[in-house]
Amino acid sequence: MSQKMPLSDVEDDTFSARTVEVKLNQIEDQTEIIEDTENNDKSAAPRHLRFRDKEFILRPSLLTERFERGPAGIIYNFFFALLLLSTIATLFKDFYEHGNPLYHFWLIVWNFEQLPITLTAWLAMFLSTILFTYYGMRFWSRIGCAKLTLFNQSPFLFAYIGYIIALFYYSLKFVFMWKLNCACSFIITCENTRFAMKVHSFVRENFCKGRRKKMNVANNRGEQKTPIDAEYDMPTLEQFIYFMFCPAFLYRDTYPRSTTREWRVVGKHLVHCLCSIYLTNLAFIHLVRPNFEQMTYEEGVPWQQLVYSIFPSIVPGAICMVALFFGLLHSWLNMFSEAMLFGDRRFYANWWNSRNMAEYYRNWNLVVHDWLYTYVYRDIALLIGSRNGLNVAQIMVFFFSAAFHEYWFGVSLRLFYPVMFTLYFVLGGIFFFVSRLIREPYIWNIAMWFNLLIGTGMFFAAYAPEWSGEGRTYYDVLGIKLHPDTCGSSESFLELKKAYDVLRRPFDRALYDKQLISQHSRTSRYEQYSASRMHSQMHERNTYGYSQQHHHDFYGENWEKYWYRHYGNSGQTSTFQEEKRRKELLQRWNKVIAIIFCFLMSYHFLSLYIIRKKRQYINSLVASDEIAKSYLRQPGYKDKAFDEDEVKHIGKILRKNIDEAKHQRKEVLDTASGINTDVWMDTVTEPVDFNSLPKIAEKHHYFDKAIPRTPWPSSHS
Template structure:
């Protein structure tokens, strides 16, 4: 009756059902409180899960480079391979390159090069047997290239002893003179600085070159002397450059009784260590693996014989015949493309023999732990990255003592000029090494370095990504090696086909391959071939 009355009078629910509405209000209020609590709990739980997800995502992205591929994308591995891979991943980046040849794919490429060497040896033996009726094992090219080796050893000993004694003695005397008056300090700084520069330019710079030129050392012997000359000059500069600021800092603060001078043993270790940046201490390994040293030195010897067979089978027959032809565009183009294969093989062998085997062998003998002699330059998509990763040892020296010191002197105002100066220094030194080793001046490498190298450094910059840029980099690198191998080989044989009876200084600078004519050259049967 009451419900009908309420409906008829259209009263509110509160007036018609006061008791029920009171309970409903309490229920709704409880539900509201429960909903608010549930909402806050859900929000806290959601926020916690989001934070956990972001933390795991950051950790996963940080370890992405060192994480092996999942099983779906990689072939099944044995326990031994997984243990090696785990060691390389868990170790530092420096050890990753030590484990490079533990990877099956890289080891297969290494085996392919060994198979190619075996084919070169077999082809040489077969051709010699067919031509001579016997096996020829005289290796006359190696005997010629490394001729007068006792003179090379004596020259190196003189250079090494002078670098060991002169820079250290000059620096020690200069550091002891910095405790006097300001005028005496400036006088001794000028005196010892001039003596050091004179030693670098005359004793270490001129005399070894004079010995090489006057004794007409063959190419490989010249190369050893000049490379060691440049290396010792860079090490002497690094030693002085790193220790002079320490003495100047002591001169201002006078925190101890005398300046800190490195010990002779530290300097001697630096002269043999495979680095060009001086430090008082280096990271050291606990033991020396002499089996590892022997394997690396044997690989260097194998690369030497590999290079011998490349020149015997691919280079010498081709360039002897090409040098008999007139200089024209067609012959030049064919020569460049025919020289790409031997040029690239010599480049890769030089990289493997020196930067991987030779430096690792000395690092192992000295227990030198920092093995970052190169990085993955073969994956570079820019020439800027290629220059930084091809030879890390030389790059670090150029960066710290040429680029950064140039910016320090110019107060960081001429960065493009600093980069240009680095390219110039590197190009001049490379061309100097080749000019003295070959016995003639033909600035092919200098022009390629300063023109195309500088241009490609800005075209193939670090923002270039993707496989197409890596392909273009390798293509240009192959072509450059073909140009270098072709032009230097042509000039080498042109100077033997067309010797000058009376040559002036300009004739020595002028490329002989441009003017060597067939009717003016001596007959090939009259030439005494010394390669």
């Protein structure tokens, strides 16, 4: 019987391939934890927890590989054809029913109508990270301190915690002050979370560098400081900005970079993101809204109907889940990776074929998982220690994930309805432990998809009735009350429909406004805020959205009485003035932001165009050895006879330098001889002194002994 080598013997050679393989296998099989088993008596030996560090390597996304080499392209074509057919059907339906084939875009317009002011808030959050985080860290590292303690560093610790709190507080205050709609609110909440996670990673990864810097400053106090002491190894601003935009939550000074950038690929991923948004819009309009707007929320919805509504919600839930995965985790992150030459694009793994629930949670979003593993799971496990620490750390990871998911949806929908938290933390946690009991892979895969589909159905079935019930307009409620199925008479319902049709048609609505103003002179000063327009705005904003409290109070009142009370009085109310000022300010901000955005985009594309034309021109010159020939056209060389092989050798040297510059992705290549791309461009256009050419030739040894050498001319020739 062969005797297995104990792990202690294998670990003698730390860097052997066998040792590395054993450790990697233990990391995968034992929940990424290596246990020190030098003593075979496990009950007596203490457990030593060692965790892996994230390593960024050059690799494409999994779907990119499957699209290029695999059957995934067929699935992509299927969904694209399905989206195209749904679009054609929707355009035809809108043109037939509303006279406008683009009518179904109202939900997208409503969600993103405040995008310019939202981008302003995003820019303020981003600039705050540079001002308070980056420069704050540099300022902290330059304050000398021989020994760091919690007491003498407590002011900086409180300042850091205060900044994180302020980042969330002021961004949320902005959301509620400007009354942002769902999508814009979701942008702010997700981005302040993303900024907080990146800031924490930057501070954690550079804390040791700052500590060494502080000690170095304290030890060299009063002595002359060298440039190395002044800067030490703190990150540059360029590194910080790159980290804030790259699709990674773990800070590194350098990341693996791809060698080429294709803007066509960037545009393709952007189109995929827009198509995902459009697909979600179609799912809500055709599958979600019709199912829940028919419920009589005023009289109460029976629980049997709510339970049944879970199953029709599974299809739109699955569509939205696929759109979220493909649009955000694949297309959006790959778009930024391609634009920023970010090499490690494994943002997810094959979560659809996971072996257990833990593997699914890990593979669904590797970017967030790496952050949670590094700064939550590992820290808590090391703080507590032993196997209990691992269990507590695992529970805390679930809790943080569930809490922030609930935070995003709760703020965006303006509902404190912890369905997401319950689905993610409670039911998801139970299924997490149950999944460990399932041994058969195909049974587990069926159970996983059952859990995902029923979970998305429960999500829509819980939030959609709450949202639709809050979003009833006056005519929606009145239409339900006067419907023939409710009151048995159709005359009142037809009169209501006629009034509603007048208000929703632009021409009839304008005629109605003129008649209303001529009859009631008191409203002439508020022509731009006519009754029909106010109703139209409230209807568009609340048919599928949250409503204001005063709108709830208005449900049982007469519209004309409501208009006179709020907008027909002799003096404007404070609410009216505030709303008017807010809209005017929003319009001005939209214009300013649009102008700045157009200017920046024009400048950016113009710069890219100039750089591209310059590189094309240089490449054409290099390809035809024009740069080498330009050396020989200068005074002192043009009368000399140079062999063709010598010219090719000179061009070969220059081409080699240019290829190295492209490979290293540098705008300027500084070599020992001082040659760079700008000099090459000037060489073709303006005469320069080339007396240093013999030194260049000798340094590169480009003359072959078999080639007859031509004497170099002196400076007097």
